[in-house]
Amino acid sequence: LYLLLSAIVIIGLYASWLRFTRGLGPTTNLSDAVPWGLWIWMDLTWIAISSGAFIFCAGFFVFHLESLRPIVRLAVLTAFTGYAISGLALIYDLGLPLHFWHPIVMWNFHSTMFEISWCLMLYSSVLAMELSIPITDGLGLKTLSALLHKFCVLLAIAGAILSLLHQSSFGTLFLLTPGKLHPLWYSSWLPLLFLASAISGGSGFLILELFLAERFLKWNFPTRLVKSLGKILLATQLIYLFLLTPDLTRLGKWHLLFEELANSAGQECPACWFSLEIIGGLILPI
Numbered sequence: 428l429y430l431l432l433s434a435i436v437i438i439g440l441y442a443s444w445l446r447f448t449r450g451l452g453p454t455t456n457l458s459d460a461v462p463w464g465l466w467i468w469m470d471l472t473w474i475a476i477s478s479g480a481f482i483f484c485a486g487f488f489v490f491h492l493e494s495l496r497p498i499v500r501l502a503v504l505t506a507f508t509g510y511a512i513s514g515l516a517l518i519y520d521l522g523l524p525l526h527f528w529h530p531i532v533m534w535n536f537h538s539t540m541f542e543i544s545w546c547l548m549l550y551s552s553v554l555a556m557e558l559s560i561p562i563t564d565g566l567g568l569k570t571l572s573a574l575l576h577k578f579c580v581l582l583a584i585a586g587a588i589l590s591l592l593h594q595s596s597f598g599t600l601f602l603l604t605p606g607k608l609h610p611l612w613y614s615s616w617l618p619l620l621f622l623a624s625a626i627s628g629g630s631g632f633l634i635l636e637l638f639l640a641e642r643f644l645k646w647n648f649p650t651r652l653v654k655s656l657g658k659i660l661l662a663t664q665l666i667y668l669f670l671l672t673p674d675l676t677r678l679g680k681w682h683l684l685f686e687e688l689a690n691s692a693g694q695e696c697p698a699c700w701f702s703l704e705i706i707g708g709l710i711l712p713i
Contacts, residue, residue, distance in 0.1 A: 477509030484503065
């Protein structure tokens with residue numbers, strides 16, 4: 428295991444050296460015409476599965492759902508880790524990585540990325556403050572811990588607002604490139620669909636974490652807790668389905684889907700990938 432991890436680190440260091448010495452274009456084959464690579468899903472995925480923090484922090488601190496207490500800190504730690512990884516990955520994705528601080532002082536109110544950048548920075552700060560509460564508790568810093576506890580509700584509300592803003596804004600990014608996105612996926616409802624899928628991802632990932640913690644760390648969690656998470660996951664999946672179905676109908680995509688499936692023999696089939704996404708990622712889990 429250590430040899431495998433060491434090999435991954437060495438490969439990562441070599442890839443980083445290439446990226447920062449040769450530039451983004453020569454090492455990734457990206458250009459102004461092809462600005463994104465396949466790995467961009469990694470950035471979005473980490474942020475999506477980190478959405479559990481704002482759901483469960485708001486549920487516990489704002490709505491006083493005591494049953495969520497055992498997973499609040501786990502959700503915050505998961506979110507902080509996910510956002511840290513995504514922030515680092517986004518620096519690698521930038522054409523001029525040393526300019527990552529520009530949104531702080533160079534404000535562009537017409538840019539979707541400007542709003543996303545600020546939400547990511549602010550929400551990462553909120554997560555850091557939420558994560559500092561158990562750290563100060565563990566270090567015995569009672570005065571600082573008591574002060575931070577007074578702001579739990581405000582931090583939970585701020586986290587929920589910032590998450591709702593930027594989770595949906597990732598869908599807005601795709602609205603800017605209608606020519607780059609297949610009609611089956613392109614929709615003005617993408618911000619809503621991204622938000623719903625992020626909440627599903629966050630709930631599902633926490634269930635996976637609880638399973639792994641119970642399996643390998645021998646942690647014991649109440650069965651009702653996992654069932655509650657399952658109900659939240661089911662509800663968000665159904666919300667996504669109820670958003671997607673009328674969206675496909677109002678834009679006439681059903682005809683396009685069946686037409687492409689019928690004519691897919693021997694050629695590229697975006698409709699096949701779309702069907703796999705809906706059946707494997709939505710219908711079967713429900």
